[in-house]
Amino acid sequence: MRNLNQYCKLTKGFAGLPIACAIAGLMTMSQVFAGDFPTAAVNTTGLAVTDSTVKVGILHSATGTMAISETGSIQAEKLAIAQINELGGILGRKIEVIQEDGASDWPTFAEKSKKLLENDKVAAVFGCWTSASRKAALPVFEKDNGLLFYPTFYEGLEQSKNVFYTGQEATQQILAGLDWIAKEKKAKTYYLIGSDYIWPRTSMKIARKHIEQHLGGKVVGEEYIALGDTQFGSVINKIKLKKPDVIYAAVVGGSNVAWFKQLNAAGLNAKKQTMLTISVTEDEVLGIGGENLEGFYSAMKYFQSLKNVNNDKFVAEFKKAYGEASVIGDVTQAAYLGPWLWKAAVERAGSFDVDKAVVALPGYELTSAPEGYVKVDPNHHLLSKLRIGKWLKNGQAEVVYESGLLQPDPFPKGYQ
Amino acid sequence: MFGYTVEEVGNIMVMQGFSGLSLFSVLLLMALGLAIIFGQMGVINMAHGEFMTVGAYTTVFLSKLAVEYDIVKSYFVFAIIAAFIIAFVLGYLIEYMMIRHLYKRPLDTLLATWGLSLVMQQVFRSTFGAKEVSAELPEWLLGSFQPTEGIDIPINGVFVMALALIVTVSVYLYMFRSRGGLRVRATMQNRVMAGAVGINTKQVDRVTFALGCGIAGVAGAAFTTIASTGPTTGSLYIVDSFMVVVFGGAASLMGTIASAFGIAQAQSILQFFMTSSMGKVATLMTIVIILMMRPEGLFAAKVRK
Amino acid sequence: MNPTEFILTIEDLTVSFDGFKAVDNLNLYIENNELRVVIGPNGAGKTTLLDLICGKTKATSGSIKFKNTELTRLAEHQIVRTGVGRKFQTPSIYENLTVYQNLEVSYPEGRSVLGSLFFNTTHAVQARVHSIAEEIFLIEQLNLQAALLSHGQKQWLEIGMLLMQDPELLMLDEPVAGMSAKERDLTADLLNRICKNRSVLVIEHDMEFVKKIAHKVTVLHQGKILAEGSMEKIQSNETVIDVYLGH
């Protein structure tokens, strides 16, 4: 009976989503059933787990200024969950999603996390994008002992029992990139520019220390733009006056588009000026326009153009789900990892209990990630590689450099 | 001086002067529509930014078509005209459905139009998606030209300037040299009297409001060359626009121009010597303080009460 | 002449709006308990004169002394507190308050922020409100919303609101505008009654009415005093007839 059952499940799975199943083949040892895991045993903390289902939350901004960035993450997380369900779910339980809107408003993120954890008793939450939203939600997760998978590359300086950070922390994204540009472009002078909030400021702090102490370079200017400011004339002139070898940029949101368009218009295109940015993914390119970026570099752990089996499948799946025109950026991919990592955690723990899952996950090696091999570090961040992408007119990046596997270090000594 | 050659400093000053001017024309384009709506009609249109976004999306949409039919070179001019027409019509409808009921309650127009802006933002989001988009720009709008080595003059900047000039002049001609403008001014100064001499004041209101929105649309279209287009783009502009208009002394077109110029110069210079965000704070602060000392704005005439 | 005999002494008063002199180098003296009427063609500067006295408009030069206090440097509310009351041309009352409240608000106590917070309507206040209401013929309408009064009654109410303050100088800008003949007569009596223990300065066009009340008439023309004296003298004055009565 069970075998038959298993056979059906598998065929259904394969028929439905061969690719996803192939991924699953790598991800789960073998097909499993709710029957093997009585709810009472796998859920001792009163989470929303039944014999057939388990509830999770997705918490991003569907409205407000941040919707621009967070939509991709929502799509990726839903895709991953759909694929997992196609494979029979987790411990034989189908995943039910409760989506909440953070509305680009940090307090709302706190309120919604509270709702997801205390009312809906979700087993895990995939969400938050800006540091501010995470900072707002974090105390809630710690108090209610929830489990959050956070997709964005961020400033680090944080490590919580209740959070797994599937994006890169600052040092992973910054150091290797700077090393490369210094070596590749013989860069000596750097101009640091970012939007005026914690992530760029912390990143620039680390960058400056690295440039001055390890690269023997010189920072000739450091500039922060008010969020949402769209006028760069003066800033650009300052840069022209300083003539840096490299502009190191972390401008975000609406400003980002204005920044590149005006930079180009002022004659500072890739032919004349080297720029390495840590805030431009394929998503941003949609707004900026390939022609304005052509030849500039981004330091990310993932680019859509990445060539490997996993990624080809992932991109195909994503486009199938959300249309040919859709693009995939670094954060979108990191968000896609969240559900898979949670699945692994639960299955390794054999339980949905947060405490058990949390200890089970570190050390896990995810070989099937679109970005390639990643490993969960005890400090809840991922060991991952850094890539340098050179932007092309068509809005895709050509990967020109790939680092080795980088150890995450949220509290870097000597960089604080 | 400061380790730079005189020539370098010279070049920077030239370009700095230019970026001041282009910021001036940006602010002017933003504010003109509002100067008409707020200045002449006393309507506080918080959705002004969204009307600009309408223009921007129109341009983006047309650029997609232009790419298909391979007329990228020339479409932009049509895009601007289209942006004007669409924003104008939209404004006309809004005035008819909403604004005209609120003339007696200026503070309420503020709330209602704020609500309108929320709705419009969501409409953009649902129709064009939450992500930012960019218009395919013709080659002749990209890059910069160099009168001499070391000086780059952004072409899109020049373009925006030219447009600002054209719009300003035509607004001036309309308001002060045409029958239409005469009717507008008459109505705004003395509604009853204007009505008595046979001016259809309702019609005038509608056209004036629509005109303001249309100009906002043009501004939005122009800004696709220098900034981003997204559902919430409009909210980036609204406060600046109001600052310019109020600072200039709501009722006067000259005032708007002057204050746009003053603010632009102040901001671009401050942002050159301070960090960008502090520069912005300093500018706003100055405006507020001046407004506190001279509430009626720069250019309001002293009248006999 | 020793100015202290006068309650109001205006000397060399000038105000100009962007060059246009609305009041030009004007001298005016008003005695205690005098009822003075200022007449003159439109734009003669009559209303501007009142504006200057009560501080609504600031003088360009010259002095306004009220009981030897210089008014030109004081703020409006301070001027009022020295004992100057002013009625506007179009009745200016609180439409959405009742007649009673209109009068009560004008009672000259609890004028400071804290004062007003802890102000209690004592019997004294009520008594005063009633007596004033009696005087301005509105005792019946006390609890009526002011908006519902007739134009004439609104004029009276505003006068009443001034009387509540018990000013020593009362300035009335066209008090009988829009009144029926009967109401005019009543108003005339009212003014004659209330100028017993205070000085009154009236701007008026209606000559019949002026005859009834004026002790002394001042004719303004283009911001200057054209003539001054009893009604009879004024009416026989050639220049006046020329510029004003003649028309």
Add this chain to the structure above:
Amino acid sequence: MNALSEKLLGGKQGAIHLAILAVLLLVILPLCLDLFRLGLVGKYVTYAFVAISLVLLWGNGGVLSLGQGMFFGLGGYCMAMFLKLEASDPISTKIQTTPGIPDFMDWNQIVELPWFWEPFKSLPLTLLLVLGVPVLLAFIIGMAMFTRRVGGVYFSIITQAIALILSILIVGQQGYTGGVNGITDLKTLSGWDIRTDSAKYWLYFVNASLLILCIMLSRFILTSKFGMLLLAMRDKEERVRFSGYDVASFKIFIFCVAAMISAVGGAMFTLQIGFMSPSFVGIVPSIEMVIFAAVGGRISLIGAVYGTLLVNFGKTMFSETYPELWLFLMGGLFIAVVMFFPEGLAGLYEKYAPYFSITSLHTRWLKKVQKVSGES
């Protein structure tokens, strides 16, 4: 009832309405809602402080401030600074380069506590500043603008600009303010853990009671001669001035009171939610809070509270069911309220309540009876 209670409660009707609200907030809601929903109500109630402050300032004073968020925010920040200092004692912050200062300062290479943080080491001083700082700011703005007779639209736009400046400053000076993240991760109030369930209940009740108190305070102001003068000014400012009142001082005062009430709300917000963020200081929240008051019906204190609760419940519910569509509702609400019921809830109540009041029901019943008896 005697003069004072008369003024505090605003007459028999007022007393009844206030009592109903008090019972609703202090008895009914705590009984029927689980702690999470109650927490939400608690949050809304903190907004209600701002709403009633706007009833004073806008509904009665006729002055629309688009910067009330500033005062809410400042009150909240003052409270948050105290809690943050308490949360960052040397032991729990030992991993930092400089233990004993807030974490975000450490991240910004600040090595000692800035001078203006010093006062927030003492609770009494903090409580003083929670009220003092916003009132001071309001006083300065008020002095500058009301004495120069800036009013109406201009006042609104300028306050809006000031709010913008303040938020850019807070975000820009993150070393001292926590930047765009705000001041987060607050734990205890003089050793009392504010994150526990019992604490949440306590704070809720304190919060609600404070709201009732603020309403009574506002009632006192509105029923006094001051209140009558506010109405008078809204109607004929000149006349008030020429009746010997210093109009500016009255406006400044009411502006300060409004700021103070908003600040109380902000402080309570920080205590209940456990953090403060610059997103409250900006323009958007300030305008949203105006709509709360408008929905309630500008001139009604109690109405403003119901308005706030209603709008926010709507917002929460709607955004749970259709995350991507709630803006339509919100925007629609703004437009509808302004265009179709400018009197708001209070207006509707005035219009229809008499019909349902006991007495009117009774009389109608009597009529029926008489009719019946007449026929028989």
